[in-house]
Amino acid sequence: MAPRRNQQEGLVGAMDPEAIENHDASVTRCCVPGVECLRGDAPIPLEDLRDVVKVTCNNDHCSAGRYMHRECFDEWEQTVLTYLKSCGRARSWSERQRHQNLWTKKGYDLAFKACGCRCGKGHLKKDLDWVPPPPGFGPKEDDSAKKKKRRNKQNNRPSLAVSAHHNSELRARTGSLSSSNGSSSPPASASSVSPVHSGSFGSSSSSGCGGGGSGSSKMGCCRRDIFFRKIHNSGNGIFSRRQDFSSFNSLPRHKLNSYHIKMEDEGNHGNDDTRCFILSTLAANHTSRVACILCHAPMLVYDRYPLIDGTFFLSPRQHSKSCIETKVEGRTQFLSAVCMGCLEAWAPGRRLRCRYCNTPWDGSSLVLGTMYSYDIFAAMPCCTERLKCNSCQKPLLMPHQRLNFFSDYSHRVACPHCTAQDFHFVKPLPFCYAREWP
Incomplete structure (x- = not known):
């Protein structure tokens, strides 16, 4: 289990021994452990922290410093990544996944032993909440106190135990759908392979939003993320902060885990592309609630x-008035939701x-x-009626054929019989389904 994060952080540089020794409170030293400072121990001016990385030590009385030159941190981070490569489930991760997960709970729980601090009594961790101040911005005690209070409030996340007798079921490990890796429960990503591979129709490439872009370009997501950091970090946003997970108690016990419930961000800085896309889309429409497209709850x-307490999905068809229109890679899509x-x-x-x-639909x-x-x-699709052209009603695929990817059924394709281009496989729900009443 990873050591707890240090919750007591004083003024910037206040605990740094080099600054005290040199009687110069305006500079500090690079605290990179285990390797030589690549800048020859050049002092770090506290008035300009643009080119450094801040770390925290879980030793409350650490006096080894809090900053590293960026190139020193990158060099040290590579040694930690090398260690992570040999640890447990991280052996099966790709290089990108290891880099993304390293400073989150998912990876740090495995790699913290390689993050020993110079103080000899603690372990270092990259401070993901820290944003470098502009040059010449001096730290003030009241600002530091406010930042500490705000950070502690953010870290006060609800317990993962859904009830007294389910304590060990719901673990704080990432779920099946992420912005970087596939799913263990099909279908779980835009590139999930269809159960039957015989026959191919249309493009086999994955849709953009479930992958790294998650519905928009990274630059666009970064712009939105600046806005949402302000909303979420302030705690005064339009979205609710979940206090507990009791709403999931109605699930079967074997589903109370992070394979069936998405629990953690996948982004480097706790800002997952998928979450960023969803919340920015909803905020732009000034809505903090969504309705299930089936029961309207x-x-x-x-x-x-x-x-x-359900799941979102993107569709080229507006199944309900509650679906929110959005643009994904230049295409019109509708953000829709289904309740648990x-x-x-x-x-x-x-x-x-x-x-x-x-055939019953099973989600x-x-x-x-x-x-x-x-x-x-x-x-x-469960039968040939789901595979027919919306114009000429002739089948686009043979009954035994399936497309390679789940996302292929949501693409615009041309009918081989009448050449009409449409989202032929995305049918209106009343056309396909009827409710089963007792």
């Missing part, structure tokens, strides 16, 4: 994963059955609290 949207009750089909009237083959395998970058109802 309202759902609160939370500022951290799991974002809702309809996904699990608990109550009478919640289960949907195909009007043609009577219980979908990860809760996140977003799919394709239409989840079109992704798994």
Whole structure:
């Protein structure tokens, strides 16, 4: 288990021994451990911290310093990544995943032993909340106190125990859908492979939003992220802060884990692209609630994963008036939501059955609290009626054929018979399904 994060941080540079020794409170020294400072121990001016990285030590009485030259940190970080490469489940991660997860709980729990501090009594961790101040901005005691109070409030996240007898079930490990890796519960990402590979139609490339872009370019997401850091860090945003996870108690016990419920960000700085896209889209429409497109029940949207008690998805078709129109890589999409009750089909009237083959639609395998970058109802066609052209009603695929990717069913394609271009596989829900009543 990783050591707890140091919650007591004084003035910038106040605990630095070199500054005290040199009687110069305006500079500090690079605290890189285990390797030589690449700048020959050049002092770091506290009035200009643009080219440094801040770290924290979990030893409350650490006096080794708080800053590293950026190139020193990069060199040291590589040694930690090398160690992480040999640790447990991180062995199966890609280089990108290891780099993304290193300073989050998911990776740091495995790598903290390689992060020993110079003080010899603690472990270092990159301060993901720290933003370099502009040059000449001197630290003030009241500013530091306010920052400390705000940070402590952010770290006061709700307990992951959903109830007294479920303490060990819901772990704080990332779920199945992320911006960097695939899913363990199909379908879970835009590039998830369809169950049957025989035959191919249309593009086999993945849709953009479930991958690294998650619905928009990285630069656009960065602009939105500046806005949302202000909203979330202030605690005064339009989105709710989840106090507990009791709403998931109705799930079967074997689903109370992070494989079925999205729990953590995947971004380097705790700013996941998918979450950023969803919250920025909703904020632009001044809404903090969404409605299930099946039962129309309202759902609160939370500022951290799991974002809702259900799941979001993108569709080229507006299934309900509650679906929010947005642009994804230049294409018009509709941000839609389905509640947990309809996904699990608990109550009478919640289960949907195909009007043609009577097959029930099952959304219980979908990860809760996140977003799919394709239409989840079109992704798994159950009969040939779902494969027909919207214009000439002739089948676009043979009954035994399936597209390579779940996202392919949400793409615009041309009918091989009448050449009409449309989202042929994304049918209106009333056309495909009827509610099952007792």
